[in-house]
Amino acid sequence: MSQEEILWHYTSELNLMAIIKNMELWACNLRKMNDPAEIKVGQDVVKKAIKELYTEDIADKAISFLDKLITNSEVSFFCSSFSREGDDLNQWRLYGDNGRGVCIGFHKHKLESICAEITNQASPKNLFRDVVIKDLLYIDKEEVNVRDVANYLTKSLIGCENTAVKIGIKAAEISSTLKAECYKTEKESRLIICHHGLFDKLPAEHDYHLGRYGLTEHIKIPIAKKDNDGAYVKTYNSITTPIKEIIIGPASYTDKADMQNFLRKNRIPVESKKSILPYR
Numbered sequence: 098m099s100q101e102e103i104l105w106h107y108t109s110e111l112n113l114m115a116i117i118k119n120m121e122l123w124a125c126n127l128r129k130m131n132d133p134a135e136i137k138v139g140q141d142v143v144k145k146a147i148k149e150l151y152t153e154d155i156a157d158k159a160i161s162f163l164d165k166l167i168t169n170s171e172v173s174f175f176c177s178s179f180s181r182e183g184d185d186l187n188q189w190r191l192y193g194d195n196g197r198g199v200c201i202g203f204h205k206h207k208l209e210s211i212c213a214e215i216t217n218q219a220s221p222k223n224l225f226r227d228v229v230i231k232d233l234l235y236i237d238k239e240e241v242n243v244r245d246v247a248n249y250l251t252k253s254l255i256g257c258e259n260t261a262v263k264i265g266i267k268a269a270e271i272s273s274t275l276k277a278e279c280y281k282t283e284k285e286s287r288l289i290i291c292h293h294g295l296f297d298k299l300p301a302e303h304d305y306h307l308g309r310y311g312l313t314e315h316i317k318i319p320i321a322k323k324d325n326d327g328a329y330v331k332t333y334n335s336i337t338t339p340i341k342e343i344i345i346g347p348a349s350y351t352d353k354a355d356m357q358n359f360l361r362k363n364r365i366p367v368e369s370k371k372s373i374l375p376y377r
């Protein structure tokens with residue numbers, strides 16, 4: 098039996114409290130998460146991959162549609178970032194409030210179930226509202242292997258019609274999963290929402306917050322089900338969530354007892370532990 102995959106989300110203790118209290122994650126607009134130059138590199142590589150995979154006629158139409166998606170302000174990608182590496186020193190420094198935050202472990206298969214529910218409830222036949230979890234593909238900006246990206250695109254299109262529109266949409270999605278090779282040790286996965294404003298209205302959970310790059314759009318992703326009366330669905334009086342465990346940062350003043358009391362008060366039946374890493 099294969100070991101279950103856990104995806105880790107590094108964040109501050111303040112954000113943990115908001116996630117637990119509101120039972121939601123935020124998927125932020127990708128344009129406010131990445132270096133714009135990095136996004137451009139990803140788009141250029143994907144276009145080369147399309148030309149390598151398809152006939153000139155289909156490739157030209159797919160790239161034309163991709164360009165419309167990229168330049169049209171109505172089209173946005175919203176992402177929530179995770180790592181396949183828990184309790185990692187570098188990520189504590191970069192994303193875990195300099196070691197004072199937490200690392201939240203999520204069951205990957207449960208997050209994928211949430212993605213499927215959001216997609217089906219929002220618009221089951223809508224090409225523009227895909228909610229997926231993707232592992233990032235790391236590329237060398239100077240020496241890009243287009244074949245790797247082409248293989249990645251082919252896998253993403255399994256089970257889909259190879260129309261120019263669908264190829265363009267999947268290509269846009271993949272361009273949001275390419276990152277510079279220097280970040281490879283982060284082993285990042287992203288929950289991605291592809292949203293097209295002309296076809297699909299943003300949900301009521303759409304909002305703004307002040308982020309690193311100014312005002313940033315985000316979509317709230319529910320991580321606990323509610324019944325018809327609006328109460329959280331519970332199992333043995335505990336709220337059912339995709340959270341498996343929480344690691345307390347190596348520089349945090351919060352101890353395990355305080356964290357367990359906080360989780361118990363909020364009916365979250367998961368264990369916490371202190372990071373084992375030394376931290377200066």
